[in-house]
Amino acid sequence: MTEAATPQVSRTIDARGSFCPGPLMELIRGIKESEVGDVLSVLSTDKGSKTDIPKWIGKAGHNLIGVFTRDGYDEIIVEKVR
């Protein structure tokens, strides 16, 4: 998905500075607290996040909208679908 087509983010989880598995754990917590249809953005400086988080999203059956490299961190955007 292109950046322009990214849906509006309902909640941003700023996990920058948190080490593996912090960002993944914070996303799982955030997803549990969200409603189906919500779009969550995770900001992470941990290098493992851009592989581990999409794997978990795939396993959990949520919708990975995109993984974007930002200035010094990665942004992973996911839609809760179940």
Added chain:
Amino acid sequence: MQHVVVLGGGVGGTLTANLTARKLKSRIAKGEAKVTVVDATGQHAYQPGYMYIAMGQERADKLVRPEKSLLDGNVALVVDGIERIDTAAQTVALASGATLHYDQLVIATGSRIVPEELANFDGEAHHFYTAEAAAKLRVALDSFTGGKIVIGIAGIPYKCPPAPLEVAFLVESELRERGLRDTTEMTFLSPINRAFTIESVSEMATPILGEKGIRLELLAGVGEIDAERHVVITDAFEEHPYDLLICVPPHRGAQVVVDSGLAPKSGWLPTDRHTLQVKTVAKPGPGVADADVPRYANVYALGDATDLPLSKAGSTAHFEAPVVAERVAAAVLGRQPGGKHASYEGKVMCFFEVGDGKGTLLQFDYEHPPTPPKPNRIWHLGKIVFNKTYWHTVPKGRV
């Protein structure tokens, strides 16, 4: 009179108080300084021993001693609950209604399990994070005659990260000895994308799981427990039926640090990774570097209580305590912290059981991940000796 108040009589609090009292010995003798430990129970529990109760190798009464017996003669002990910390007034309000004023505060309030945060945990899951729970797990293992054992983790961080893997290995060995292994299916649910948070330890442990025939499921944090069907449902909605469920309960920091506005809801205190001073905010705002977040000049945290990306283990507190003691004593004495304990570099060292009377050693710091040696009998015996001699060594600062 400079008053150093230490909250919590676990490994971190006890050792910090003892080391600080030694450094301030002459000031204490002159009545110019005082070190006080506040602890809710006045009893010091050696928590790593609980796992061995579950394995039938330890007794609960051997794992508790009066806190006073472990403290330096120059440390006062107040047995009382901690209700509120006021950093502006530099006071600690106690459950009895008393108030302590501090000049230097050390928060070593540890972590606590909150099984009530996961529905059906109490009725369905066994664990080994209290002596009572470990004894119940022992009874369950004794009556186990084969079936499905699931070992899982309901949230990170939790105390003693290697423990669930160790329990998996030890239970597997026991079942083999009892002739029950062929009729038992064992599954280890890891909440992350590998068997253990530290990559090198994961690389060591994963083949052992394979050799022992323990199925490893990744990205499988325990999300729900279906008590009617006896099924664990993971965060990723996968189902794992069990006959015996062993699960690490959710953990949080002490409620008092949340209530006092020092930590977020999780209870983990935002802590400087080198000075161990508590930060004034949990997360810097946009555009603010972590280094620019102000630290409380006279409030320190150590052990399980912090939000540092380290093992929540007595070992972490053990190696943090000399740093806190040095910095607190330096502040009281009006000098700069110095020597090898001026700054904490993330040192942690702990033993890791792999079953069959073998173990290995995890030793690491912020810059150097562990390189565990091949498991052997020496490290297993090392852990046993360490556990038995703990009372005479760690709390008293002899190792």
